[in-house]
Amino acid sequence: MADCLFCRMVQGEVPVDKLYEDDLVVAILDINPRAPVHFMVIPKEHIPTAKDIRGEHGPLLSRIFTTACRVAKDEGVHESGYRLALNVGDDAGMTVSHLHLHCLGGRRLGPEG
Numbered sequence: 001m002a003d004c005l006f007c008r009m010v011q012g013e014v015p016v017d018k019l020y021e022d023d024l025v026v027a028i029l030d031i032n033p034r035a036p037v038h039f040m041v042i043p044k045e046h047i048p049t050a051k052d053i054r055g056e057h058g059p060l061l062s063r064i065f066t067t068a069c070r071v072a073k074d075e076g077v078h079e080s081g082y083r084l085a086l087n088v089g090d091d092a093g094m095t096v097s098h099l100h101l102h103c104l105g106g107r108r109l110g111p112e113g
Helices: 005-010 055-074
Strands: 018-021 025-029 036-041 084-085 103-104
Touching: 005 025, 005 036, 018 055, 025 055, 036 055, 055 084, 055 103
Parallel strands: none
Antiparallel strands: 018 025, 025 036, 036 103, 084 103
């Protein structure tokens, strides 16, 4: 989608420092980090929210989560622990309507929500 910030990042129209990239996903640092380690895994396919996931997205979802684990290891939080979060809709704090998985770590996070 031409007006989607994450689509533009994926396509290289908006420069970002990529932590990881393959044929299905890209991982980037969050520009407004909530923890010492805060990155997002973004699918290259435009899917507005988790509400729009369908059965055929199974391999993509697997890749999103395995990428988060891989990058968490690269970022040094694999052993100590990290939080994975998907925001869905305005009340959850979703600011870009393109499915993305947040990974936060590097400090004790405690319960939230």
